[in-house]
Amino acid sequence: MEQLKRDIEEQHLLISRIRKEIAKELVGQQKLVDGLLAGVLSGGHVLIEGVPGLAKTSAVKALASTIQANFKRIQFTPDLLPADLIGTEIYRPKAGDFVTRKGPLFNNIILADEINRAPSKVQSALLESMQENQVTIGDTTYELPKPFLVLATQNPIEQEGTYQLPEAQVDRFMLKILIDYPDRTQELEILKKSGFTTSDPIQPVIDPGQLGEMSRLVKEIYVDDKLKEYIVDIVLATRQPEKYGMDIGEYVDFGASPRATISLAQVARVTAFLQGRAYVTPQDIKIAAPDVLRHRIILSFEAEAEDVSTDEIIKAVFDSVEVP
Numbered sequence: 001m002e003q004l005k006r007d008i009e010e011q012h013l014l015i016s017r018i019r020k021e022i023a024k025e026l027v028g029q030q031k032l033v034d035g036l037l038a039g040v041l042s043g044g045h046v047l048i049e050g051v052p053g054l055a056k057t058s059a060v061k062a063l064a065s066t067i068q069a070n071f072k073r074i075q076f077t078p079d080l081l082p083a084d085l086i087g088t089e090i091y092r093p094k095a096g097d098f099v100t101r102k103g104p105l106f107n108n109i110i111l112a113d114e115i116n117r118a119p120s121k122v123q124s125a126l127l128e129s130m131q132e133n134q135v136t137i138g139d140t141t142y143e144l145p146k147p148f149l150v151l152a153t154q155n156p157i158e159q160e161g162t163y164q165l166p167e168a169q170v171d172r173f174m175l176k177i178l179i180d181y182p183d184r185t186q187e188l189e190i191l192k193k194s195g196f197t198t199s200d201p202i203q204p205v206i207d208p209g210q211l212g213e214m215s216r217l218v219k220e221i222y223v224d225d226k227l228k229e230y231i232v233d234i235v236l237a238t239r240q241p242e243k244y245g246m247d248i249g250e251y252v253d254f255g256a257s258p259r260a261t262i263s264l265a266q267v268a269r270v271t272a273f274l275q276g277r278a279y280v281t282p283q284d285i286k287i288a289a290p291d292v293l294r295h296r297i298i299l300s301f302e303a304e305a306e307d308v309s310t311d312e313i314i315k316a317v318f319d320s321v322e323v324p
Helices: 002-022 030-042 056-066 120-132 184-193 208-220 225-239 258-274 282-293 301-305 310-320
Strands: 045-049 071-075 087-092 097-102 109-113 134-137 140-143 149-154 173-178 252-254
Touching: 002 030, 002 056, 002 208, 002 258, 030 045, 030 056, 030 149, 030 173, 030 208, 030 258, 030 282, 045 056, 056 071, 056 109, 056 149, 087 134, 097 140, 120 134, 120 149, 173 258, 173 282, 208 258, 225 252, 225 258, 225 282, 225 310, 258 282, 282 310
Parallel strands: 045 149, 045 173, 071 109, 109 149
Antiparallel strands: 087 097, 134 140
């Protein structure tokens, strides 16, 4: 444990450098930065939702710049085809054979910009890559590079020309992060950075090898058995709220899946790591839970009619489940 503490303190200095480099491009949005770091360190995909102009794309590009890894931005549009993502086989008449042209998914960090603008067949083409870290072109299956991370953005206010993500795909995103407008001080800083001053270019801080070492340390962070039971109770309370003394059953059609249990434990460990600790506390779980659970709880018609949000359901869960 002492060696783990020293290793985490050493790696935590690199995290501070990453934050400093991202701050050259991004003002505020600390929650977004922490969520992106959680996805990178735990190997989980991240869905970012917010109105246009909140620097969603800039945040992802800034993070990718701090890691010496291959980065590709894909603009999702209604006319996008699955082959535009994974690649295709091209026939060569002179040679009389087929050659495989790999698509942009064969990179380490993928920015799926406005993912809900592509039809479902394109979104479904991501399923294999997001779950298995591989894609199939023709009859051949190809491994994707490691690390492989999908960071997707979507606009919640514009419905025309968009397609709802399939539930199976939504569940494969480890986190769903909601971002809001900056405050007055941050807005003034954004204005100063835009056109009035020249920002220094973002410098790489770590390489994939160092990222792998950080991920290894995250997996070694201690989680007490009582906290493991606490995580399980939180997820079970979204499925069977009446057993935990909550009268919210009419608002929830389906609770969080077992994948949510695994993700909550992983993100809680990352939360502890980002604070330089070698152990998880109940507060780490509370911080991680909204982003892990909000897209995995399916609300009923009654909830939509009464304007009850998933975040309100999650708050009710934490108010009812006893903290160890």
